[in-house]
Amino acid sequence: xxxxAFKTDWRRIHSRYEFQVALLVGALFALAGIAETxxxxxxxxxxxxxxxxxxxxxxxxxxxxxxxxxxxPLLATLPCAWYYHFDAxxxxxxxxxxxxxxxxxxxxxxxxISFTAFLVSVFPYxxxxxxxxxxxxxxxxxxxxxxxxxxxxxxxxxxRNSILFPSLFLNKPVEHALLLILLIGIYxxxxxLLSYSxxxxxxxxxxxxxxxxxxxxxxxxxxxxxxxxxxxxxPLHLSTDLLFVSGNIKIVMLEYLxxxxxxxxxxxxKLIINKDVLV
Numbered sequence: 001x002x003x004x005a006f007k008t009d010w011r012r013i014h015s016r017y018e019f020q021v022a023l024l025v026g027a028l029f030a031l032a033g034i035a036e037t038x039x040x041x042x043x044x045x046x047x048x049x050x051x052x053x054x055x056x057x058x059x060x061x062x063x064x065x066x067x068x069x070x071x072x073p074l075l076a077t078l079p080c081a082w083y084y085h086f087d088a089x090x091x092x093x094x095x096x097x098x099x100x101x102x103x104x105x106x107x108x109x110x111x112x113i114s115f116t117a118f119l120v121s122v123f124p125y126x127x128x129x130x131x132x133x134x135x136x137x138x139x140x141x142x143x144x145x146x147x148x149x150x151x152x153x154x155x156x157x158x159x160r161n162s163i164l165f166p167s168l169f170l171n172k173p174v175e176h177a178l179l180l181i182l183l184i185g186i187y188x189x190x191x192x193l194l195s196y197s198x199x200x201x202x203x204x205x206x207x208x209x210x211x212x213x214x215x216x217x218x219x220x221x222x223x224x225x226x227x228x229x230x231x232x233x234x235p236l237h238l239s240t241d242l243l244f245v246s247g248n249i250k251i252v253m254l255e256y257l258x259x260x261x262x263x264x265x266x267x268x269x270k271l272i273i274n275k276d277v278l279v
Contacts, residue, residue: 121188
């Protein structure tokens with residue numbers, strides 16, 4: 001029944017303009033990122049031989065990448081925001097629940113939202129990485145301080161101490177970029193699910209649904225900056241920006257765990273409560 005619910009929802013989602021708009025916006029960010037890289041190519045002269053594609057992509061030094069990550073919760077939520085409250089507003093909720101069952105209904109929605117949000121979240125980064133591979137087709141050098149020409153010790157120290165998985169970054173930059181994109185995709189999924197989980201408890205219009213997690217993300221970042229907790233700001237970890245990155249996989253996993261627990265609690269509580277939508 002869960003698979004049936006997923007198939008039904010997926011057919012509804014991928015045929016709607018919201019899903020197509022999300023992919024189009026992602027493609028525009030991918031193009032804008034490679035255009036920005038061409039304008040700031042002087043950065044890579046400092047690194048000389050260290051010019052892997054993930055440095056020249058949205059993951060590296062990129063204001064476009066910063067904006068994309070900031071609106072990623074909005075982009076991930078957009079394709080599914082319309083149907084969070086669609087069934088309730090059109091009196092279809094009771095029919096759907098009686099046909100699929102409560103568990104299948106909610107879990108099917110969770111699977112559909114996760115799949116869609118992941119696809120939308122990773123699409124601009126993966127497309128931009130492809131553009132970067134075409135524009136900067138550099139091999140992996142297996143770098144170390146002895147075979148780097150004109151390579152600043154400062155940058156090597158930053159890589160070793162700050163970037164997530166530094167050995168992978170230096171020796172297999174494409175695989176490293178794909179791993180970071182995977183982590184970013186998980187972030188998009190968790191934020192989209194948070195929006196869904198909250199909307200189970202009250203009815204709203206589509207605009208509020210889409211903006212909800214984006215506003216929450218901005219609020220959390222503002223709070224962390226005000227109280228000097230910048231080490232917990234997630235974008236600084238999922239990056240290869242050698243000037244500002246402060247990668248710590250433990251912090252990333254802890255924040256993901258907290259979001260997962262919150263989503264699980266909200267959805268599980270709704271499965272137990274008899275009344276399905278609070279108005």
